[in-house]
Amino acid sequence: MPSSATRIVLQQHVTDDDVQGVAWDLDWNAISVSDRKQATWVDAWATMDGATSIHYVHDGPIGMRYFMIRGHDTVGVAQRIVDTCPTWTLANALDAARLATERDDRLTAVYAMALTAPDDPDPAVSIELRRAAADPDPGIRQSVVIATAYLGWPDLVTLVEELQRADPVDDIRHNAGIMLTGLRKYGPGNSPHASPRRWLRRRRNGNP
Template sequence: MIDSRVQLVLKPENAEGQVVKVAMEQDWELRVMGNRKADVFINVFLTDDEAEVRYTEDPLTGIPFVTIRGAGCAEIAELFRPACVLREFPEALALLQRETDRDQQLLAIGAAANTAPEQPVAELVEAFRALAANPDPGIRQAVVIATGCRPWPELVEIVRGLSERDEVEHVRANARLLLEGLAGQR
């Protein structure tokens, strides 16, 4: 029975190997073995208590993460903390605030959103507001995608502005699509 969910964001260096090592040490069953030729690489493990541990490499952001669903997921997550190199929110926010390289900015946007706490953080909102004005439509698009991870009201307002005023049609369209999806969740 799935009663909770925890997500951990990993740094890319040997992320899969670190996760597989934990799974092997715990003698978890490998339910799905990832295919490197697929659009998204996913390994799925099943714990003795029937919790699902899913390792995913997000091709859009380049961010690997572990999602744990089921009873005892908080305890299972603790097994990964000493064994894996995790990306934490303060580090991701600092990277986002200082990075100027486009690829690194894209990575930092996703990492910051995926590691952010549930409650809004003013520094992240301000960083996203600045990035929403970036001349690169890919950066603005990343802000839209990242807002789907953390749909704080302040970030949703930024996306609303992009949906109405962005100069690039696909950014406006994707912003509208996110807003429609979020409205449907209420």
């Protein structure tokens, strides 16, 4: 994630209506509203002084929702969001990754780790993603490819290169190759090709 932005990731039970309530309670000015028919959509607000922007991303392909905050008071706005509604932290994302047994919970944990991790490599996150890359479930292995698109850490790139070469599932090898190409061209989190919004074949209830 670019260092100029702060990302706040919402827990799964926080609804879109809850987000609208947060915007109202915190006196944000609406800037734009997206088409809810899209798989991924973004609403935008600004603080009353216009110095800080808040974008709410409904990231349908990975089933996650988060705020991206930029501007003068990113720390203050982020803290007010955290004080208002349940959010993921890296610590509880790691706990979820270690403890989850259901498939959807495991996928959510991988994406929560990717979205809450710092810019610099974190060994604890890498350990959990390497464990996920060895999972017999193809969807769990593919989630590692998606997570790497957000993070771009060298050790994870190497891990996805291994999946590209050796994974038994064609879709995973194909998506790994596309992600790696986009990551090298655009950097983590920025590529229209690396982003799961463009290329993820999302089948959370079956194979990737």
